[in-house]
Amino acid sequence: MHTGHKAVLNDETEWVRLENHHTAIIDRALFEKANEMHPKKRRIVAESRTNFTLERRKKQPALLICANCGHSLLKETEHLLKCSDARTNGDPVCRSLVIRREPMEENILGLVHQYAASMLEKEKKVSSNRQCDDKEINTAELQKQSRQLTSEKMKLYDDYKDGRIDRDSYKQRAG
Template structure:
């Protein structure tokens, strides 16, 4: 049942639609299911044991327990006298990984979370565009903000950098790009990459493996460089603090000046030391990470003929889209976008290969 709910979400069904499907197929709600097994459950069995609620479906889609993990401290009580449970902030949860058999694999879970994060609600202007929440500014990292208006046709809808829109052009440029332009590029790229992966599978695997290795090597090299620079600065600050102490003892600087400067240096040191720990952890994660080519190929074989984009297809294949500032080249406007695919990262099929 859980696998089916996740599959329905991947197919583009929302919680309300999934709830209706489960009810029509006479699938017991969790409380009724547990009762049928003789297991106690905190919620009562409804009059209609097949009456699924959209909230129940949405909650199930976010449970990390289905990955094989144990999640503690999701709720708390204000005092031992209180019977009411309150929801804890996810940052306060304690997660113990791989404590039992997984029902859902990590890749499926991550895609479903992206679909849920980018879910589109009905508004007075209709459903939100399928690209909502997927595009990012390549310069400042902020999401691109969807711009729409009543009476606009789809070709007028566009996106701009949220930093530019909300904080001003002095912090970032607009990075404005029309929805239809991105959709046309995505459709063409997806058709090209899926066709190439199907028709030249061995070459595709080899290219992705090499590309992934190069990206990992660069990321590790950059992280190591920053780590060494941070360590050198920490050491330099030690020398500066020691010199300040000597100058203060000799009366060359006042106690007030000494305290102000040492406080500033120590704060910088602490920041740098924390960054070093973060970088070292990041290096280990990069070393352990590998392209999940099999997972990507499984998706390719599921979608053999992509003719039109929808939210499910976009979030199944794509992790994020980075949009660069537009430039004028020989009097013409040019704008680059970078597509980061799930499982394999950035990838461009070779141009000389003919794909159907």
């Protein structure tokens, strides 16, 4: 409302109706006929300002949102942004809210750079951890192979010692 107050819809039970209070300009039959021809408009009232804003946001997604009321920010001039609801909303904060575009864009760009840097750092840590895991797996695998070779050499030596293989076969296999 232009008075700065928000409109409040009262329940129909609280309405005060005065039938035939004024002298009719047109007769009742013509009035009823005109009402039948005119489609009725339904007035949908949101449960709260937040729900209304969320529904509106779903219909018209905006990149920049007013921190006070949740409506989109629009370009007022080349360098200024203003709340889209500032002209109709009775909230003095939205009406007085003016945002300079350049510093805001710089802040957003800085946040994007910070986010990208943190994602790169996270990827480096994940990659580093993966390399450490791979090295641990390789070390464990090499230790296992070393134990197997040692065991095979011991069996080969036992075969040589017990005379099951000759000296040349032992040197060739152990070599």
